[in-house]
Amino acid sequence: MLNKQLIALEQKLGRSILNKIDEPFIQEQGVELWIKRDDLLHPVISGNKWRKLKYILNHALSLKTHKIISMGGAYSNHLHALAYTGQMLGIKTQGLIRGEQPEVVNPTLSDLFSWGMEGSFVSRSEYRQLRTYKAYDSLPDIQSGEYWLPEGGAMDLALQGVAELVDELDLDYDVLCVPCGTATTLAGIISAVSEETQVLGFSALKGAGFLSAEVSQ
Numbered sequence: 001m002l003n004k005q006l007i008a009l010e011q012k013l014g015r016s017i018l019n020k021i022d023e024p025f026i027q028e029q030g031v032e033l034w035i036k037r038d039d040l041l042h043p044v045i046s047g048n049k050w051r052k053l054k055y056i057l058n059h060a061l062s063l064k065t066h067k068i069i070s071m072g073g074a075y076s077n078h079l080h081a082l083a084y085t086g087q088m089l090g091i092k093t094q095g096l097i098r099g100e101q102p103e104v105v106n107p108t109l110s111d112l113f114s115w116g117m118e119g120s121f122v123s124r125s126e127y128r129q130l131r132t133y134k135a136y137d138s139l140p141d142i143q144s145g146e147y148w149l150p151e152g153g154a155m156d157l158a159l160q161g162v163a164e165l166v167d168e169l170d171l172d173y174d175v176l177c178v179p180c181g182t183a184t185t186l187a188g189i190i191s192a193v194s195e196e197t198q199v200l201g202f203s204a205l206k207g208a209g210f211l212s213a214e215v216s217q
């Protein structure tokens, strides 16, 4: 059962439509290219961020969570979406942010703080250590009522939300392409497509070979 607050939030989201990209260079290849406009869902909780957070937030709300703690870089869209959603749902949020506190606060951080997220800057080695905590209660020293959300929302519950994106694709397709940060979205898509569908992930980071193991896991 989806929490009432989340049902209300979801009802206010925009529609993620399918657009055909009609460019001569694509037609010449004898293929059709469509883009799923998940970015239209919401200006802040946009795209895959809502998909990934939906069932995680539902779980957190069912546990009467009063604070969600997560991690990300200083430009993290994941923390950005979490801070905003937390404020909407009346749940406190804390972001463990990679690296030194920058001298000039960038627009992402400025938004996070204005939406009430508590920010803590952590060293790169601490940040790597945080990546090893994968369950909602696995963060050392976590208090009751607090919920740990791994980087990029990489939890099983995220896959369930991403699968809904796949269900909405009401046309025939052979290949699905998706950009990857933590590759949680990619994992969710793979979990939901038919066996004949090829899924291609394009990493935004260099040297992201390690992502293959994460996705398999």
Ligand SMILES: *Cc1c(COP(=O)(O)O)cnc(C)c1O
Pocket: 047, 048, 077, 078, 152, 179, 180, 181, 182, 183, 184, 185, 186
């Ligand atoms: C977060 C984000 C991604 C990466 O999503 P992952 O599930 O971490 O791979 C890709 N594109 C945009 C625009 C994003 O905000």
